Amino acid sequence: MILGLVALNALLAQSSFRVDDLERRMVALSQDHLELVHEQATLSAPGRIAAWARRHGMRLPDDIRFLHVPPAGPAAPAGAADPLDRLQRTVSHVVDGGP
């Protein structure tokens, strides 16, 4: 009887320690997650990316171009299902600077 009670108590204590450990682990993982969110946000900050782009010789475009896509025709010619063909036909209708 006494041995049984001691064993039960030990098991309960073990569970308590395990819950405690898991809680600590959960807190640590939450902290890691927040740190990663912070790191991702810092790395994707526009100021950082703009500075990186400038260092690598990139610049914003000088003019604005709009692609005026013609309305879809009733029947596509053979081979028109190919996205590259469609893109080529679209680009042929490019109007720089709009109307």
Place this chain on the structure above:
Amino acid sequence: MNRPPVRRLVALLAGMALAMATIVVRLSVLQVSQADAYQTRALDQRLSTVTLPAARGQILDRSEEPLALSLPARDVYADPRYVVDPWATAVRLSPVLHMAVKDLLSPLTAHTSFAYLARQVPLSEADRIERMHLPGIGFLSSTRRVYPAGPVAAQVLGFVGVDGTGLSGLELQYQRLLAGVAGRRTQELDPSGQPIVGGIDVERPPVPGMDLVTTIDRDFQYQVQAALEQAVKANHAAGGEVIVMNPHTGEIYAMASYPWFDPNAFSTAKQSTMRNAPVTDAFEPGSVCKVITAAAAIQERAVRLDERFTVPDQMQIGTFTIHDAHSHPPEPMTIGDIVAQSSNIGAVLVAQRLGPARMATYLSRFGLGQPTGVGFPGESSGLLLPLYQWTDTSLATMAYGQGISATALQMAAVYATIANGGVWVRPRLVRGMVDAQGVFHAAPPSPTRRVVSAETARAVSEMLAFTVQSGTGVAAQIPGYQVAGKTGTARIPKPSGGYYTDRDIASFIGFLPAASPDVVILATLDRPATIYGGVAAAPLFQTVARYAIERLGIPPGDRLPLPPHLQPVG
């Protein structure tokens, strides 16, 4: 001779009985009459209650990119009674805490049992200190607020104090929702501080703060700020402001004020850079206000669109002489020409047709003299004198935007009203909230009110398009797009009365595409070297508008016809 044993035994018995009675009485007191009190005291000794801080919500941009978030941190403190060698301790802590040794020595040698050494220390640095096992150095759990994009939208976001309470900006405005509700945990602990198995363990979990989703577009806001900084420097101006908003929903895509500050280091920033000036600071708007004069006159049919005014270059009003910006002989002008050429005298002639009462009514209907209701802390109402305080010159000066003050946000909302077909929409900085379960709760749509008819708004839009095509706003043109807008050059009033002769605010407010606007943009520069809005502010507007076209994917759209005009088309 010995005393009889019976008497001694009786005395002993009596003594023992008395002792037993005392014990019984004491036991009764302890176990019966004061049992509850002792039980409570014993429980109190075993119970430990800790506050469980609620995680502060994040502030996100319109694409839910984090603009502000809270990270776990530690406060580092000293109990100087246990610090063995203050100097050596300070030397070891100095490089980790980025503090001078002499600044650390003071708390380490203080006559107290508790002194903060540093607050909101990142966990990595706190861990390094913990591994040093310095006697007398302790740690408290804390959080620190970080702004990953640095000064992007800094004045809009605001910042929080060391205790995690919002002190300005959206951090202050939405403090209650962002902060959440702290929880509590009560546990029964043994003398070593370990929880007693099967003992009391009651927890009221904290309710984390909600995430705030703003209307700000982080990347676009950065572009706007970069353009603003460049314009301020190029024009040798003291500062500047830009607002970009959706005229139909009132959503503000970008709101910037230069100079700005980095909220990650707000304690080192100048106070003046912390204000969200487009909302908190009012200025005399100048000629950009002529759009109200024109809209009111058209709406009230006080003028015809093709009516010919003969406009001189100066006019006497009471003891004041009002001038146009440039001298010219008396010229025939329509109201469209007056707006496009930004004639002060022409605006006065139109306002005189309206009269003070109707002019005051429309200034108020367009939202001047009252807060927009955006709810931002410290929002200014601007200044619109009540009609009974108007002087002989008030009608004339208000016709071209002097003698009246407004915030940049109020003026952006005026142009948004025209762009939105005559309906004023309350500007907004918040799209909604995200709760702890990740569910988005959209903010209610902005309230609206009709100010002028759709026909009036369209007529004014045509005038504003004419202004950019052939008037004072040609520097705002964008190839392929029809832009509508108005220049403004406003004198800055002296605190003692009158105006500075060498201090102006240059502004340009407009929208595009003129026929079906997707975006309203306000650009102002404070005291630029070249004072005219059409020269200083219109190029800034144009730069921001080009970014907006790319970022928001605005197509060119149809073109509005030009209004009746007598001035040549450029």
